[in-house]
Amino acid sequence: MTKHTVPTRMQKAPSMPGPHEGYMPGFGNDYETEALLEALPQGMNSPQKCNYGLYGEQLSGTAFTAENVERTWCYRIRPSVKHNNRYTKIDMPYWQSAPNVDPELGSLGQYRWDPVPHTEEALTWITGMRTMTTAGDVNTQVGMASHTYLVNTSMEDEYFFSADSELLVVPQEGVLRFSTELGIIDLEPKEIAILPRGLVYRVEVLDGPARGFVCENYGQKFELPGRGPIGANCMANPRDFKAPVAAYEDREVPSTVTVKWCGQFHRANIDQSPLDVVAWHGNYAPVKYDLRTYCPVGAILFDHPDPSIFTVLTAPSGQPGTANIDFVLFRERWLVAEDTFRPPWYHKNIMSELMGNIYGQYDAKPEGFIPGGMSLHNMMMPHGPDRNAFEGASNANLGPDKLNNTMSFMFETRFPQHITQFAANEAPVQDNYIDCWGDIEKKFDGTPGKK
Numbered sequence: 108m109t110k111h112t113v114p115t116r117m118q119k120a121p122s123m124p125g126p127h128e129g130y131m132p133g134f135g136n137d138y139e140t141e142a143l144l145e146a147l148p149q150g151m152n153s154p155q156k157c158n159y160g161l162y163g164e165q166l167s168g169t170a171f172t173a174e175n176v177e178r179t180w181c182y183r184i185r186p187s188v189k190h191n192n193r194y195t196k197i198d199m200p201y202w203q204s205a206p207n208v209d210p211e212l213g214s215l216g217q218y219r220w221d222p223v224p225h226t227e228e229a230l231t232w233i234t235g236m237r238t239m240t241t242a243g244d245v246n247t248q249v250g251m252a253s254h255t256y257l258v259n260t261s262m263e264d265e266y267f268f269s270a271d272s273e274l275l276v277v278p279q280e281g282v283l284r285f286s287t288e289l290g291i292i293d294l295e296p297k298e299i300a301i302l303p304r305g306l307v308y309r310v311e312v313l314d315g316p317a318r319g320f321v322c323e324n325y326g327q328k329f330e331l332p333g334r335g336p337i338g339a340n341c342m343a344n345p346r347d348f349k350a351p352v353a354a355y356e357d358r359e360v361p362s363t364v365t366v367k368w369c370g371q372f373h374r375a376n377i378d379q380s381p382l383d384v385v386a387w388h389g390n391y392a393p394v395k396y397d398l399r400t401y402c403p404v405g406a407i408l409f410d411h412p413d414p415s416i417f418t419v420l421t422a423p424s425g426q427p428g429t430a431n432i433d434f435v436l437f438r439e440r441w442l443v444a445e446d447t448f449r450p451p452w453y454h455k456n457i458m459s460e461l462m463g464n465i466y467g468q469y470d471a472k473p474e475g476f477i478p479g480g481m482s483l484h485n486m487m488m489p490h491g492p493d494r495n496a497f498e499g500a501s502n503a504n505l506g507p508d509k510l511n512n513t514m515s516f517m518f519e520t521r522f523p524q525h526i527t528q529f530a531a532n533e534a535p536v537q538d539n540y541i542d543c544w545g546d547i548e549k550k551f552d553g554t555p556g557k558k
Contacts, residue, residue, distance in 0.1 A: 131350045135330070138388060139387070140290070141353055147182060162184070179387055202238055204252060204370030205252060217490055237254055237255050251518065260312065273328055275321065278318075279463070282314035283313065294395055296319075324422050347400040349396070411450070436516050450471045457486055459484070464481075476515075
């Protein structure tokens with residue numbers, strides 16, 4: 108349990124994680140934090156009267172009787188019912204939810220897109236979201252959606268929360284500030300953030316324009332993967348995740364709250380900022396994580412392990428060993444395996460893989476997969492290195508080799524991913540992507556012992 112007292116309102120939080128007053132370390136910890144001294148009750152959750160005239164309120168991320176209950180007690184200036192009003196349905200045509208199966212679109216195949224270009228149009232976190240694929244069903248809370256975001260305009264007295272999902276945010280350009288009910292997270296490239304289902308927040312542009320990727324998780328929350336024989340260390344370590352300390356706004360100003368609920372968007376007008384939590388304790392909170400602290404493990408003698416060895420976070424499904432979503436990271440690392448084809452091998456997978464490039468060059472696709480770009484290899488669609496990557500790896504000098512200046516990731520799901528109208532018709536799809544395997548040669552020679 109970590110306690111922080113920060114006697115200021117929505118102060119600027121440093122953008123880099125570390126031992127400073129802006130963040131608390133740990134993943135799934137039972138945190139406690141207060142922005143005013145003694146605002147947090149001790150020894151009980153719901154006193155008859157809270158200090159400072161605050162209201163006690165619980166935010167639940169799981170059912171009350173779940174095996175591992177996730178909840179946070181908030182002590183706020185107004186209860187959340189005062190931050191709601193009559194909602195009016197609004198249209199967000201570019202933010203789509205599953206099921207989103209268009210029989211006219213061919214999701215079967217291998218796809219790759221260049222980065223979605225920036226625009227002069229003013230785009231906030233809500234209006235700048237562009238859905239690329241959907242999977243599963245938001246109404247039954249299984250599956251996911253993948254998005255790219257373009258943000259060049261801060262939300263002014265405008266707030267958002269998703270009742271459908273938690274959001275995994277992966278920046279590629281620019282710096283965003285997420286001012287949430289539970290504190291501030293500043294997020295830059297090479298970091299990620301998890302925004303829990305039901306959390307209210309406002310997004311501001313600190314350095315823009317901003318572009319990146321979002322995995323919208325309809326199912327069970329992201330958690331750290333079981334390490335199995337790897338043991339207690341390496342991969343993503345819990346201490347490197349950072350939760351924000353309490354910070355609040357006490358502002359009487361006309362505002363709007365937009366909610367995403369069962370794939371639809373609704374908006375209400377209120378008279379104040381809803382970011383009024385003065386103190387909180389619990390284990391249901393936003394976090395950020397610096398991808399540069401991810402410690403990869405791999406083969407140190409021969410063969411190329413499954414890409415699951417690079418899993419940062421996993422969202423379980425009801426089937427053991429088969430994830431609703433895996434978030435997998437391919438970052439700088441040493442390759443040392445002997446007599447081994449070192450890039451990812453050719454394969455077909457029951458899981459559907461959407462990849463994004465944060466920076467640098469991906470070793471299996473040295474050309475065409477550029478930073479900000481994405482690729483989709485749907486379930487049971489074969490893929491692997493292009494010819495140049497294959498020939499280079501097959502004939503390379505197999506001394507120790509450092510992969511430098513590379514960071515890409517994968518949103519992998521047990522469900523087929525269906526592309527959207529935007530992905531098919533507006534995003535910069537590479538129509539010739541399939542041709543990257545067209546010049547692979549037949550090398551078969553039946554001579555015994557021939558390699």
